[in-house]
Amino acid sequence: MPLHPLDDDLTLLRADDGTPLARLRVRDDDGPVAAGVRPEPGVAAERVAAQARRDLAGLRLETPDDALAAALVAGGVPLDRAATELxxxxxxxxxxxxxxxxxxxxxxxxxxxxxxxxxxxxxxxxxxxxxxxxxxxxxxxxxxxxxxxxxxxxxxxxxxxxxxxxxxxxxxxxxxxxxxxxxxxxxxxxxxxxxxxxxxxxxxxxxxxxxxxxxxxxxxxxxxxxxxxxxxxxxxxxxxxxxxxxxxxxxx
Ligand SMILES: CC(C)(COP(=O)(O)OP(=O)(O)OC[C@H]1O[C@@H](n2cnc3c(N)ncnc32)[C@H](O)[C@@H]1OP(=O)(O)O)[C@@H](O)C(=O)NCCC(=O)NCCS
CATH class of the missing domain: 3.40.630.30 (Gcn5-related N-acetyltransferase (GNAT))
Structure with missing residues (x-):
């Protein structure tokens, strides 16, 4: 299982070899949302993007991380919305x-x-x-x-x-x-x-x-x-x- 619950809210996205790649929260909002996706320190955005495309396929993904969004966009995933929470x-x-x-x-x-x-x-x-x-x-x-x-x-x-x-x-x-x-x-x-x-x-x-x-x-x-x-x-x-x-x- 590449997704590992950490506590009630937080989940870890792992590579197939078990390396922790990113933290996120799974939320239901008219369908599942992978929210607040943050690469772990030192992990390349491209690696997180590739794993997310496999393990979170079909989900809405929300991230504060520009590099991760850019890596997904470079792989052909369109950016739906860029916004700021105030x-x-x-x-x-x-x-x-x-x-x-x-x-x-x-x-x-x-x-x-x-x-x-x-x-x-x-x-x-x-x-x-x-x-x-x-x-x-x-x-x-x-x-x-x-x-x-x-x-x-x-x-x-x-x-x-x-x-x-x-x-x-x-x-x-x-x-x-x-x-x-x-x-x-x-x-x-x-x-x-x-x-x-x-x-x-x-x-x-x-x-x-x-x-x-x-x-x-x-x-x-x-x-x-x-x-x-x-x-x-x-x-x-x-x-x-x-x-x-x-x-x-x-x-x-
Ligand atoms: C945002 C909105 C409610 C502001 O209503 P408003 O009655 O024009 O607002 P006010 O007259 O009280 O103040 C206007 C201020 O809002 C900002 N502003 C908001 N929309 C603006 C616009 N289209 N053009 C210029 N300034 C705008 C400006 O800072 C302005 O202040 P200033 O004149 O001192 O620079 C209105 O523009 C609107 O309905 N926009 C479309 C819907 C929308 O985008 N809602 C916000 C979603 S997050």
Whole structure:
């Protein structure tokens, strides 16, 4: 068996001769994920890549290691996503800025106006890819069946415009099973393009930070894909880097 459990979470990927090659965690996230794959010190990325392609075939692989991702890409495995996990420890929260006149935050939920705003915010050229029906189904699943996790009500909100219609939202859950530290996770933040650039995104983020603290959780975390200008919003708000997450799907 090339995969050896070390404790409840950690697993060791070994070469056929038993040499330890990398550490990882196996997680179930709509299918098995080999998460946090880190080559052991001194082991060449190419060796880990070759063993992973055999022993982890068909799994989604997540690694913070650029050399391992590069070795897999060089072998023909496409890079699905390059992102950074960020975390805010809730110290020094700035005082919340007032919303522009006529705008308000309401209890989180989902409706057709919000679906339209999200689809427009994540247009086809967005670095995360366009908003799809699957995204709407996933958000509905959280509200309707708490799948895979229920929304964290105190840190989530719907943005309502002067016309009374939903124009954006922030959606958080917490605690979540996919981090190894306790936190709330921001699953989505979006403001319809016609409303962007007037501080509404920042107001939603402030709400999420304060709502996380109100829920008694010690941090708010999120993942932002490379090239998304929203990264500036997070940096300015005081988020710090936890890790890089390079995602590849290993062929079967
Ligand atoms: C991120 C988002 C919610 C920000 O909403 P917003 O109402 O425009 O945000 P604000 O007006 O409060 O603040 C804008 C800040 O966010 C950053 N920003 C976010 N998106 C930006 C964009 N497309 N272009 C330029 N700056 C952007 C900037 O730092 C800006 O601050 P600055 O004007 O002081 O430089 C909105 O751009 C959006 O819906 N984007 C698409 C969905 C998305 O990518 N969500 C984040 C997933 S991790």
């Amino acid at each position: 975390r805010h420890d809730l110290a020094d929260l700035p005082s919340p800025a007032a919303l522009p006149s006529g705008w308000s935050l309401a209890a989180a939920g989902w409706d057709d106006d919000l679906a339209e705003a999200a689809a427009a915010a994540y247009g086809p050229d967005h670095p995360d890819g366009g908003w799809t029906q699957d995204d709407t189904t996933a958000v509905r699943g959280m509200f309707e069946t708490a799948d895979p996790v229920p929304p964290l009500a105190s840190a989530s909100a719907r943005l309502v415009g002067p016309d009374g219609r939903s124009a954006g939202h922030v959606l958080c859950a917490g605690p979540v099973p996919w981090t190894d530290y306790p936190c709330a996770w921001m699953l989505n933040i979006a403001v319809g393009p016609s409303a962007q650039g007037q501080g509404l995104g920042r107001a939603l983020l402030d709400h999420a930070l304060r709502g996380t603290r109100a829920a008694g959780l010690p941090a708010l975390a999120l993942s932002v894909v490379d090239g998304n200008p929203a990264r500036r919003l997070y940096d300015r708000a005081g988020f710090v880097v936890v890790t890089r997450v390079l995602t590849l799907r290993l062929p079967t």
